[in-house]
Each structure stands twice: as structure tokens, then as C-alpha cells.
Amino acid sequence: MRHTLRILAKSPGFSLVAILALALGIGANTALFSVTDAVFLRPLPFAQPAQLVRLASTDALHGFDRAPFSLPRFEAVRENQQVFRDLACGIFTAFTLTGRGDPVQVQGFMASQDYLPTLGLQPLFGRNFSAAEDRPGGAPVVLVSYNFWRQTLHADPAALGQSLTIDGQPHTVIGILPPALSSIPFNQVELWTPRPAEVPFLQPSQLEGGGFFFQVIARLKPGVSLAQAQENMNVIAAAYRAAHPSNSDAPSHLDAIPLLDDLVGDQRSTYALLFGAVGCVLLIACANVANLLLARFSARRKELALRLALGATRGHIVRQLLLESTVVALLGGALGVLLARWGVDAFVRLGQNFIPRSQEISVHLPALLFTLALALLTGIGMGLFPALHAARTPSGDALKDAGRGSSGGPAQGRLRSALLVAEIALSLVLLIAASLLLTSFSRLQRVSPGFDPDHVFIGFVNLPPAKYPNATALSNFYLHLQQRLAVLPGAKAVALADSPPLSGNSGPAPIAVVGHPVPPLSERPNALRHLVTPNSFATLRIPLLRGRDFNERDLPGSPETVIINEAFARQFFPGEDPLGRKIITGMAQKTAEIVGVVGDTHTLDLTTPPRAEYFLPALQRGETFTSILVRTEGDPAGFAASVRAALHEVDADQPLIGGQPFAQLIARTFAARRLVMLLLGAFAGLALILAGLGVYSVMAYVVTQRTNEIGIRMALGATPGGVQRLVLKQGLRLVALGVCLGLSGALLLTQFMAKVLFAVQAADPLIYAAAAAFLAVVAALACYFPARRATRVDPLIALRAE
Structure with missing residues (x-):
């Protein structure tokens, strides 16, 4: 050593x-x-995390993949399953916390009493929900996360028994959750409450009609395999389909997925x-x-x-x-x-x-x-x-x-050449892969979303149902808030919408066309559902193609109205004028008249083509969650304080959630692709540098070892240009072989990239040719400098050394 x-x-x-x-x-x-x-x-x-599974609903026909559960299906599984030791359900929500300074919005989770035992956990301090607290009418109690206890309650040992005002109602703190529940999927959750069936933002028709809302987890019995659990779920799904044929989730399959696999998704x-x-x-x-x-x-x-x-x-x-x-x-x-x-x-x-x-x-x-x-x-x-x-x-x-x-002999020379060829081939594969991702990302960014997010501020509001219990109260709040926002300095247009495009909040709902046979709820097609106030389309610059926008007369008690997009019109009214026609919307199955048609937008993501969407008037069918949209004259980044002040004038206890430029929010939809592109691009750049250095070092070594030979050639009359061509020919022959092998390898390996590419083929010939040409130029330059040095060999010195 x-x-x-x-x-x-x-x-x-x-x-x-x-x-x-x-x-x-x-x-x-x-x-x-x-x-x-x-x-x-x-x-x-x-x-014992290997025993944990999540139960999910999959319905390829209606576009549901690993969707949550409905409450009736959860009850059916709980009553008939034979493979799980524990079973629990919960639903993510948001709570407004008041009484501790400014009102704040916190992530919440409403969980059944057996959720913690199913995970194999108990509170760090205090106790879990009791059976009585988990029944309808139970006492208002709350479990707080470990991070909430440390940051908001200052790790106070006397936190148990304290009262937290959640959505305007006092809740008693009965337990501090362990740090394990500060990891995914609960890393954002701060407060846990019981009775998930009493979630305030769902209507009875949504709860009873088979809506996909609840997160269901289960723990396998000892000795029961995942395949056996799946067979049991298939039997229960068939029985549920027969017992509840009209429920919207009746056609869906029931999947038992290992919890870890479910959390990491398809990454x-x-x-x-x-x-x-x-x-x-x-x-x-x-x-x-x-x-x-x-x-x-x-x-x-x-x-x-x-x-x-x-x-x-x-x-x-x-x-x-x-x-x-x-x-x-x-x-x-x-x-x-x-x-x-x-x-x-x-x-x-x-x-x-x-x-x-x-x-x-x-x-x-x-x-x-x-x-x-x-x-x-x-x-x-x-x-x-x-x-x-x-x-x-x-x-x-x-x-x-x-x-x-x-040079160490022919064997060593062949090995050096083989290593150099391998470097070139591997570098080209990486360079092609990075070029494909870069091209894909560039084309994705050029996709027109169908609206204009520039100079638009977006923030979110989640109203407590106890304070706004009906459509009239919600309508009044939205109307007053929009009027107050409209007079803010620098505000050009203002609107409220529950699920703006590319915000990640859009969800499908069943629809039927009046005048056509109306199938059961479970067999109806889906369209994306939105609640918007007047001026929403103008604020986002979504073109109104036919008919009218909503107005302040579209209130509770007035005739039900709806606006559809072009994709909806093409799918359900091909070759017809949809204005004046009526559709049956959602699980509440209300009939509404079509009063307008707007342009298509990429609502879910830019890679998904526009799909059928319908818009309901928020002033008529208000719900507790919405977003604030303000088109500003200048940069919307500094608009949050003004919006928050306006919101507090309308309701002093209502916090503003988030608050940022809409374009910044949309940029997050590219974040995963951008990170993969940056990493692969960095690796490809590093490989290119290493390959260039490899070519240079090998050719420099070859020139050093052939100094005597070059001296003899030049003494016998060889020209500098001829010597340079001799050395270049040797290097470029190896580069050409490496490029050919790299192209072949890229054709095979980049096929596995098809899922992450957008608007570009994995075998795009232009990208392959450009990458190969670029690498060849870099390698040729790496060969050129040693070849040029070879022309400067002094024949007398070389012969004397020989």
C-alpha cells in the first residue's frame, strides 16, 4: 500500500x-x-408494511385508474371480505383553523376509528378515537400531527385536552400522532378528525350514489397472499355490481394494491x-x-x-x-x-x-x-x-x-480501441436519449393550453360548511367577494372557479342528454365538471364561441343553466346546435339548459387532448371550495396581499390558500419532466466530455507511441498533411464504428422511453442523425489536435531516438 x-x-x-x-x-x-x-x-x-394494501377502483371505460372508493362499496367490502385482518377508510379535506392569530388553512384527514390500528400505529401521546366518537353525532375531537404539535403547539406537554377551533367549532385534542404519520401520503396532513362519512363538502347523492372519494386501506391476514385477496375482491365487486347496478362505481373493478407500490406510482x-x-x-x-x-x-x-x-x-x-x-x-x-x-x-x-x-x-x-x-x-x-x-x-x-x-503490443492496442469504441457508443446512446427528452419537452411547452395564464393571479378559498350551509349563503359570499376584488387597483378582470385548467383540481362527473335514452347512472359517460362565476372565461381568455356567459341572474331558484366546451358539443351533439338543449348533470342528476359553448382547453395536462367539459354557474350551485382568478395589469406575483385584504373584508376568518402567478402554478406540471430532462442532459453532457477526453488521450498516446514511425515516414518524404490524414484516419475509423454501434443500441434502448416522450418518436431519424453528427464532430476535434501534433515531429530527433 x-x-x-x-x-x-x-x-x-x-x-x-x-x-x-x-x-x-x-x-x-x-x-x-x-x-x-x-x-x-x-x-x-x-x-409489517408488506401486509398493507390500498383498495382502489378501476374503470377503463370511464377513465378511472386506481380511483378511491365509494362509501357503499366500502361497507360492502367490510361486510363480506374474508382476507383482511383490519380495514379502514378516510378522506382528505381542509380545515380552517382560527383562534390562534390569523386564520389559516390546514390539510386535514377524516379517518375511521380503525385507521391507525390498521397501520399498526398508536398516538405518541394520548389516545385514538373511540367507537362512540366515530359514530354519527360523536364528540368533536382531533388528533394532531407530530409536526403540528412541535411547530404550532410548541411541543407543549399539556397540549392534550386543549381546544382547537376548526371550521368554527371547538375540538378537543385527544392525541399526538407519531412521526411516522408525517411521511407520505400524510406528510401534509396536520389534523385528523373522525367520522369520514360526515365530510362536509359531499352531498348525500354523492355519498350514496357511488362517488369515488374515500381512501381505503387494509391489512392482510397472516398467510393470505395478494392474489387471494384480489380473488376475494373480484367476488365482492361482482356482488356489489348486482346489488347496486345504478351506482356510478358499479362497473368498476376492485384492485388490491401493495401500499408502497401505490404510493410510488408508475415512476x-x-x-x-x-x-x-x-x-x-x-x-x-x-x-x-x-x-x-x-x-x-x-x-x-x-x-x-x-x-x-x-x-x-x-x-x-x-x-x-x-x-x-x-x-x-x-x-x-x-x-x-x-x-x-x-x-x-x-x-x-x-x-x-x-x-x-x-x-x-x-x-x-x-x-x-x-x-x-x-x-x-x-x-x-x-x-x-x-x-x-x-x-x-x-x-x-x-x-x-x-x-x-x-505500444504494448497488438493485444493492448486492440483493447484500447475497443474501450474507445465502447465510450463513443455509450455516449451516443445517452446523447440521443437526452435529445429525445429535450425535443419532447420543447414541443410540450409549445402546446397552446387554450387559455392565457400570463398576468393572472390565482389563490384558493375553502369555506367552512357550518358557516355557509346552503347555496344562497355561498352565492352571496362569492358575489360580494367578486365585487370587492373587481375594484382592486391593477385588477383588469376577476372571476371565481373551482377547478381552473391545469390546476390539478378537475374531476369527472356523469352526464346524460335529454331527448336521448337516459341510461342508469353507472352507464353514463363522464365529462369534466366545473363551477364558475360570470366573467371566468374572459378572465382566462377562453373564447366564448356561441351563446352567452353566465350572469348575476343565474342564482339559486332561477332556471338551471350550463355552458359546454367544443369537445362536449362534438361528442354529444355532432352536427347539431347544442344551444337550448338540456343535459342531466352529475350525481345529483339536475337538468340544465345549455346557454353557451366555449373553446377547448387542456385541462388535465398538456399531454392529454381536450375532453368533454361542462360549466355550472357557481352563483347558482355554489360549493365551499373555489379559486380566485385576477387578471392584473402588471406582475401578479405581488398581488397576494391585496387579495387577502379584500377576502378579509368579506370574511375576516377566511384565510387565502396559496396565492401566486397562475403561470408559476402551471410550471409545476412540467416539473417532473424538467427534472428528468435536466438529469439525463447532465449525464449526457458528462458522457460527451469524458468521451472527448477519451478520444484525445488515446490518440495522443498513439501519436507518442508512433513517433519513430512518423519520423521515418517524414524522412522518406511524407508530407505533414499526409501524416495528419494517417493519424486522423485511424481515429475516425474507431469513431465511426462507435457511432454505428451507438445508433444500434439507441434504437433498442430508447423504445423504453416511449411513455415519457411527447410528440416525438423514440426512433426519430433527425434526432439520431443530429446527435450522431454532433458526437462525430466532437470526436473529430479530439482526434485533430493529436494528429496536428504528429506533423510537428522532427525526423532527426525521432530517428536518433530509434
Whole structure:
């Protein structure tokens, strides 16, 4: 080891380049392993998490995939299931907390009494809900999250028994939840209350008609497999379909999904893509360092021959050279850990709003063990063949050739060429993948959403149902709020809407057309449902194509009206004028007359084509949740204070949720794609730099080894241009082979990217050609400078050296 460290210290240039190259590759792999371990591999912080499943509803015909449960279906499962030890349901909501300074909106969860026991948890302090508290009319009690207890209640040991005013009603704190419930999917939840069936924002028709609203979890009985649970759910689903044929969820299938799989969703393919990319970067770095080792060991042939002549065995030589490569890799791994920590911190900051379990991501012991194993494998893998080759060289030949300079023989030359070709091929695969994502992202950003979010402020309001118990009270609040907002300085247009496009709040509801056969609720098609006030379309600059907008006469008690979009008209009124026609909307099944048609928007996301949507007047059918939309004359970023003041003038106890430019909110819909594109682009750029350096180093070494030959050629009359072409030809032949292999590999591997691409084919010939041309130019430049240096060889000096 001492000898190894002395050898590395004598060649600081080689050591530094090799360690940095490996640090980049190992650090990137360690960082991504840390993310993957936290998201996919680490067990959930619940008791026996492998037994936990979420029950979901899937109806491909109506576009529901892993949707929540309805209350009637939950009751059917609870009464008939034979495979679960525990079963519980809950629903996410929002609460207005008052009495502690300014009113604030907090995330809430209404859970049945058995929710905590199903997770295998108990309150850290205090107790769980009792059976009496979970029945209709039970006492108003609340469990608070660990973070809420620490931050809002200041970790007060006397917090139990205190009163919190939630939605205007006092609730007694009966327990502090454990830190485990501060992780996904409850990381935003601060208050838990019982009786989920009493959720205030749902109407009886929605609860009883099979609406998809409730989160249902279950714990498998010991010895029961997931397949057995799924068979039991299939039987229950068929029985439910027969018993409740008119419920909207009757056609849907019942899925039992492992809880961890449900939380991480379909992100495994994306992380597999990124892991493949960082693996390529490490392989390219290893190829570079292996080429450097080949050159280094070749230059030390005389030293190794002397060792053999003095009695060293070939095993001693191989172990010594492997130790050198392994020490380099371990030093690279140590530096890579530091890079990984910085990378993980940046990754978490960029993806904290959409990466599952982002709070749990860190470089911890499993990641350090992974780094150690990776560094050892890297050191042995990249050093083994060069060491074996160096140890096989006959000592007599090495001593005779040592003074002349040698390339190390044909085998070593073939290995260097093979490593260079592999670098080029891997770099091209990464470059093509990054180019596909960049093109996809660019085309996605050019998609017109169908409305204009620029210079629009958006904030949200969630009214307490106890204070606004009916449509008339809600209508009065919305009308007064809109009138007050309209006179704010700098406000050009104002509206309220429960689910603006691309806000993430839109949901489907069943519809039927009057005049056509009206199927049961479970067989009706769905359309996206919205509640908007007058001037909503003008505020977002959605064109009104026919008919009229809502007005202040569309109030409770007046004739029911509805506005549809073009996609709705095409689907349900092909070749007809929809104005004046009537449709039956939602689970409440109210009949409304179509009074207008507006342009289509990309409401769910920019990758999903516009679909059928209908808009109801919020002043007529008001609900407790809405958003405030204000088109401003200037930058909407500083408009939150004015909107909050106007809101408090209408209701002093009502907080403003969020408050930001609408364009900024929409930008979050690109966040996941942008992060993947940035990471893959960074890996591709790194691979391109390493490949360029690899080409340069190999060609520079070739020129050094062929100095005598070049001198003889020039002494015999070869021109500098001819020598330059000779060297370039050798390098470009290897580059061309690497490009061909890279194109073939990209054709195979990029097919797995189809799910993350938008408006671009995985085998787009222009992108492939452009990436190949760009890489070829970089590689040609890397060949050019050593070739140019070859033309400056002095024949006399070269011949004298020979």
C-alpha cells in the first residue's frame, strides 16, 4: 500500500484525472441509489408494511385508474371480505383553523376509528378515537400531527385536552400522532378528525350514489397472499355490481394494491432510465481510466520486467497493479460520496413537490455500502485486464524494448480501441436519449393550453360548511367577494372557479342528454365538471364561441343553466346546435339548459387532448371550495396581499390558500419532466466530455507511441498533411464504428422511453442523425489536435531516438 501511494503521488496528473473521472461516475450512481433506496426499497414506517394494501377502483371505460372508493362499496367490502385482518377508510379535506392569530388553512384527514390500528400505529401521546366518537353525532375531537404539535403547539406537554377551533367549532385534542404519520401520503396532513362519512363538502347523492372519494386501506391476514385477496375482491365487486347496478362505481373493478407500490406510482420506469444513464457514465469513466492504466502500465514495462527478473512472481505483479487501480477507485468513491451528498440535496430541492418520500432521501449507510462495493468492483474491473496483460509480458522483451517506447503490443492496442469504441457508443446512446427528452419537452411547452395564464393571479378559498350551509349563503359570499376584488387597483378582470385548467383540481362527473335514452347512472359517460362565476372565461381568455356567459341572474331558484366546451358539443351533439338543449348533470342528476359553448382547453395536462367539459354557474350551485382568478395589469406575483385584504373584508376568518402567478402554478406540471430532462442532459453532457477526453488521450498516446514511425515516414518524404490524414484516419475509423454501434443500441434502448416522450418518436431519424453528427464532430476535434501534433515531429530527433 505504501508503494502504491508513492507511485500515485509521483504521477499527480494521472491520479487527479482518474480520481475525478471515477468520482463523477460513482457519485452520480451513489446519489441515484440514495433516491431509489428511499423511494422504492426502504419499507414504509408502519408495522409489517408488506401486509398493507390500498383498495382502489378501476374503470377503463370511464377513465378511472386506481380511483378511491365509494362509501357503499366500502361497507360492502367490510361486510363480506374474508382476507383482511383490519380495514379502514378516510378522506382528505381542509380545515380552517382560527383562534390562534390569523386564520389559516390546514390539510386535514377524516379517518375511521380503525385507521391507525390498521397501520399498526398508536398516538405518541394520548389516545385514538373511540367507537362512540366515530359514530354519527360523536364528540368533536382531533388528533394532531407530530409536526403540528412541535411547530404550532410548541411541543407543549399539556397540549392534550386543549381546544382547537376548526371550521368554527371547538375540538378537543385527544392525541399526538407519531412521526411516522408525517411521511407520505400524510406528510401534509396536520389534523385528523373522525367520522369520514360526515365530510362536509359531499352531498348525500354523492355519498350514496357511488362517488369515488374515500381512501381505503387494509391489512392482510397472516398467510393470505395478494392474489387471494384480489380473488376475494373480484367476488365482492361482482356482488356489489348486482346489488347496486345504478351506482356510478358499479362497473368498476376492485384492485388490491401493495401500499408502497401505490404510493410510488408508475415512476419505476423513469428511475430505471436514469439508473441506466448513470451506469453508462460510470462505464465511460471506467473505460477512460482503463485506457490511462493501459498506457501507464505500458510505460512501466521496464520496471515490471526488472521486478520479474529479480524474483517477483506474476501474481505479485497482478496484485500490485490491481491494488493501484483499486486505490484510485476507492479515492474516487470517497470523493464521489461528497458529490453525491450535494447532488441529493439539489435533487430533493428540485423534486420535493412531486417525488414520493422525498423527505426520507439522504446518503445513509446502505448508500455508503453501495458506494464501497461499487468502488471495489470498479477498481478490480477496470484494472484486471491491464494488470494481467502487463504481467504476461516476457521480461527479456520488455527490457530490450524499454528504451525505444512501445505500444504494448497488438493485444493492448486492440483493447484500447475497443474501450474507445465502447465510450463513443455509450455516449451516443445517452446523447440521443437526452435529445429525445429535450425535443419532447420543447414541443410540450409549445402546446397552446387554450387559455392565457400570463398576468393572472390565482389563490384558493375553502369555506367552512357550518358557516355557509346552503347555496344562497355561498352565492352571496362569492358575489360580494367578486365585487370587492373587481375594484382592486391593477385588477383588469376577476372571476371565481373551482377547478381552473391545469390546476390539478378537475374531476369527472356523469352526464346524460335529454331527448336521448337516459341510461342508469353507472352507464353514463363522464365529462369534466366545473363551477364558475360570470366573467371566468374572459378572465382566462377562453373564447366564448356561441351563446352567452353566465350572469348575476343565474342564482339559486332561477332556471338551471350550463355552458359546454367544443369537445362536449362534438361528442354529444355532432352536427347539431347544442344551444337550448338540456343535459342531466352529475350525481345529483339536475337538468340544465345549455346557454353557451366555449373553446377547448387542456385541462388535465398538456399531454392529454381536450375532453368533454361542462360549466355550472357557481352563483347558482355554489360549493365551499373555489379559486380566485385576477387578471392584473402588471406582475401578479405581488398581488397576494391585496387579495387577502379584500377576502378579509368579506370574511375576516377566511384565510387565502396559496396565492401566486397562475403561470408559476402551471410550471409545476412540467416539473417532473424538467427534472428528468435536466438529469439525463447532465449525464449526457458528462458522457460527451469524458468521451472527448477519451478520444484525445488515446490518440495522443498513439501519436507518442508512433513517433519513430512518423519520423521515418517524414524522412522518406511524407508530407505533414499526409501524416495528419494517417493519424486522423485511424481515429475516425474507431469513431465511426462507435457511432454505428451507438445508433444500434439507441434504437433498442430508447423504445423504453416511449411513455415519457411527447410528440416525438423514440426512433426519430433527425434526432439520431443530429446527435450522431454532433458526437462525430466532437470526436473529430479530439482526434485533430493529436494528429496536428504528429506533423510537428522532427525526423532527426525521432530517428536518433530509434
